[in-house]
Amino acid sequence: MIWASGWRLASAVSNAGGLGIIGSGSMYPEVLKEHIQKCKAATGKPFAVNVPLLYPNIDQHIQTIIDEKVPIVFTSAGNPKTWTPVLKQHGIKVVHVISSSKFALKSQEAGCDAVVAEGFEAGGHNGREETTTLVLIPAVRSVVSIPVIAAGGIATGRQMLAAMVLGAEGVQMGSRFVASNEASSHINFKEAVIHTKEGDTQLSLKKLTPVRMIKNKFFEEVQAAENSGSSVEALQNLLGRGRSKKGMFEGNLDEGELEIGQVSAIIKEIKPAAAIVEEIWTDFKNALKHPLL
Numbered sequence: 430m431i432w433a434s435g436w437r438l439a440s441a442v443s444n445a446g447g448l449g450i451i452g453s454g455s456m457y458p459e460v461l462k463e464h465i466q467k468c469k470a471a472t473g474k475p476f477a478v479n480v481p482l483l484y485p486n487i488d489q490h491i492q493t494i495i496d497e498k499v500p501i502v503f504t505s506a507g508n509p510k511t512w513t514p515v516l517k518q519h520g521i522k523v524v525h526v527i528s529s530s531k532f533a534l535k536s537q538e539a540g541c542d543a544v545v546a547e548g549f550e551a552g553g554h555n556g557r558e559e560t561t562t563l564v565l566i567p568a569v570r571s572v573v574s575i576p577v578i579a580a581g582g583i584a585t586g587r588q589m590l591a592a593m594v595l596g597a598e599g600v601q602m603g604s605r606f607v608a609s610n611e612a613s614s615h616i617n618f619k620e621a622v623i624h625t626k627e628g629d630t631q632l633s634l635k636k637l638t639p640v641r642m643i644k645n646k647f648f649e650e651v652q653a654a655e656n657s658g659s660s661v662e663a664l665q666n667l668l669g670r671g672r673s674k675k676g677m678f679e680g681n682l683d684e685g686e687l688e689i690g691q692v693s694a695i696i697k698e699i700k701p702a703a704a705i706v707e708e709i710w711t712d713f714k715n716a717l718k719h720p721l722l
């Protein structure tokens with residue numbers, strides 16, 4: 430996750446038994462290298478790097494990942510055909526994030542080892558089709574034979590079990606770990622996340638790249654512009670540069686873009702990542718014993 434998962438969060442999650450993922454989308458190439466090296470020093474367990482395929486310096490990121498022998502890469506926001514063969518040639522496992530069955534199949538055809546099927550509830554950039562996790566998981570499961578990792582709207586062990594009942598082999602959680610001590614996000618943003626209520630987030634900027642965010646002042650400006658039929662250029666000007674950094678990293682809750690999922694409505698506490706992993710695991714085991722409440 431941009432502006433949230435650097436080496437501290439990724440290594441804490443890996444040390445706790447999950448698979449920590451460094452979000453390279455907000456990092457300059459030399460910053461990514463530093464985070465990978467620090468992550469390796471902080472954990473002996475596997476970890477991954479996420480590379481949004483639209484990233485401008487992607488060649489440099491991929492080279493760093495290869496040089497640093499990162500074992501697993503999660504690609505997102507782009508065509509999996511371009512980089513999957515390159516990464517696989519270097520023995521790297523590739524998981525691609527999709528929001529439709531069509532792209533799940535394309536990922537499988539491109540040689541990906543697994544897909545993350547991310548539903549409409551999810552925080553951050555998202556599919557235009559608005560397919561929810563509950564619908565997406567069985568739909569994707571029925572068209573691919575590679576493992577399916579469910580994402581979007583999952584923050585508890587019971588939700589994890591539900592996703593697995595629908596055919597997922599694993600889950601990817603974002604929002605829950607934004608509200609962790611180790612996330613590099615600004616404390617103002619973390620506090621906003623735990624005070625978010627149902628209905629406080631919405632998918633916006635559908636004309637550009639759709640993103641789910643908190644309905645703050647910036648969101649209202651985007652809505653007003655979209656409702657008045659603003660052009661793509663006008664929206665791009667309004668978005669400007671560095672909006673997500675301003676909101677999530679610098680803590681400007683009015684002017685910044687605050688990416689978070691619907692599930693923030695049930696996240697009530699900022700905790701160490703290891704405590705979150707442990708809580709999810711305990712809840713999962715209880716839910717498995719007593720699936721029906």
Ligand SMILES: Cc1cc2nc3c(=O)[nH]c(=O)nc-3n(C[C@H](O)[C@H](O)[C@H](O)COP(=O)(O)O)c2cc1C
Binds near residue numbers: 605
């Ligand atoms: C603050 C934030 C930043 C994110 N950044 C990225 C990103 O850079 N690349 C990516 O593939 N997904 C990104 N995501 C999506 C997450 O990886 C994950 O799939 C999503 O949060 C799952 O849904 P949830 O928020 O309901 O847990 C981001 C999510 C959040 C909340």
